[in-house]
Amino acid sequence: MNAMLLNAVPLASQVINLCAAIMLLLGFAMLAQRRVLTLINLFMLQGLVLFTSTLIVALSTHQNHLLWSAALTLLLKVIALPYILHRLIRRLSVKWDIETLLNIPTIMLIGIALVVVAFNVAQPISQLSGTITRATIGIALACVLLAFLMMITRSKAVPQVIAFLAMENGLFFAATSATYGMPMVVELGIALDVMVGMVILGVFFFQIRQQFDSLDIRHMETRREP
């Protein structure tokens, strides 16, 4: 039994590291993706990876409450939010929208710099972490920063919101990789906030388009700071 456990841990941690790497890769992919539809699919994939890694942490460490949080991730981030987003872009008829992104190479380079920063910041924490997933906290922080960068570089409302949700994914990944997940009541609260926020924003999209004839945030900036 003991021998089995010893064998199981490195494998699990390898899979989790793989998941972390895919998370980061998806973060970069979203940063450079111009199609709204593909962006949503990438977001869904990120949710799926998050679900997988949470599930593996839960199974390999026998933390039962993490199973619930994995189920919550699956329900919310892989099914509910992508579904809402798909519906939204269909009803807003921006499904085939392509955003003009200037200077993708520069954005990618800034992204790489952010990853380096994130790893440096996370280094002291990773050294302390006793969990099997300690190597991943730097990646989690990098995902948060990449989503942050995406939010700054996008000017359309829908991609900005996807960036916001991707940031939340990174945070969730940090929570499961640094610790064994937050207490259930907190996770439920966060999930509720994200869900309600999404619904409110969905309503907002229609209002914004009605008022500005566009979902481009740049159209809004008529009233510059005096």
Add this chain to the structure above:
Amino acid sequence: MTELAFVLAIPLLSALLLALFGHHRGAPEINSAGSLATLVAAAALTVRVIGEGPLVLFDEQFFVDPLNVFLIALTALVGFTTSLFSRPYMRVEHDHGRLSVGRLRLYHSMFQMFMCTMLVALSTNNLGILWVAMEAATLTTVLLVALYRTPASLEAAWKYFILCGVGIAQALFGTILIYFAAERVLGPLGGALLWTHLDVVKGGLEPTVLSLAFVFLFVGYGTKTGLVPLHNWLPDAHAEGPTPVSAVLSGLLLNVALYAIIRCKVLVDGALGTHFAGNLMIAFGLLTVVVPSFYLSRQKDVKRLFGYSSIEHMGLITFAFGMGGPVASFAGLLHMTVHSLTKSAIFFAVGHAAQMAGTQMIDDIKGLLKRSPTIGWGLMLGTLAILGMPPFGVFTSEFMILTTAIKHYPWAAAILLTALGVAFAAMFHKVQGMVFGEPTVRPLAHNPALLPVFVHLGLVLMLGLWIPPYLAEWYRQAAKLIG
């Protein structure tokens, strides 16, 4: 135990009730009645805490001590007076056709929901729930800011959501880091997010992780407090929402965000044993006092003007708590109280003034004093109070902050005095133009509710002349908790 349950349940139930009946003619009265009941429950809770000391309730998820009970009482009080003010205000808005009945229902329901989220944030013992409640407060106020659905209000709400959403995500990362550090000491089942538990073991928490956590928490909740350079959402949100919402945003929400920072600072100070958190707060507090004071003279919209003034005062309070020590923390708490009373009173007066003029542009509002002496005097006295003129309470707290600064950070005191002087010149000049001169404003159709303005200003005046001994003792206890 029952008192806190009432404090939290009454706003929630009122919100549900108003979601169903918010479009009725009597909705403003239900709103006021709910707020009054919350105030009574909060007063009972305060009496209980003064008598019996700190309470830990509901499976340790809630915690009330002198620091937060004072903010709970203040929140309930300003919530109640704002609901009184909003009765005639929203009727006028409805008559002018700016709001449909559906929007009124949304407004009333969300107002109570907003109060509920703030009270949960103040009374919770769980840092995770604190985050959830702050985020929920953001969501409810996003709806309130966008109430008019004008292009400008949608833009303000969007900016508010994105900036505060991003900011508060950083706070969540900070919370995760605290949990991570605490879990190593307390174990996964030791309630590693409960503040009371963390406070006990704070000396044993890993300093590197805690200092990093504080940076994230400070950025996160600092965005919500309106600290420079993440203050951009604040003037827009204040200017574009209905005025009662501006009053509670300025008077209450900023305090709640600051409260979250203070709670975290206590933990970080305990873990680090250095003045790291305090220095960070001093630096950003100072920046937040200086930058907006130079923006004040360029404002054309009266609500933006007072929005910038709120940023400045939040900077001053952050600076005071950053310095720490019994006097500065006492002054910080006093300033929180008098700022929220004065600023909400000013917004009440400004709201009616803008309705009389039909615009929020400073240049188009003239001669308030001749048309309505009460509104004119309310605005003038409120402005004098917020600018720190004696004998109002703002003078007392600013005086205490400045004298402490002169003692420990003389260079900072010079900067503060300059900024306060600039703010005085800019704001006094603008408000003078609005209050005096030949009237361009028309009388209101409904009788304005100006009692709250003068009650608030009366309290501020009293705090400037004489702080009741039990209140002073209470501030002292809370200041001791902050350190």
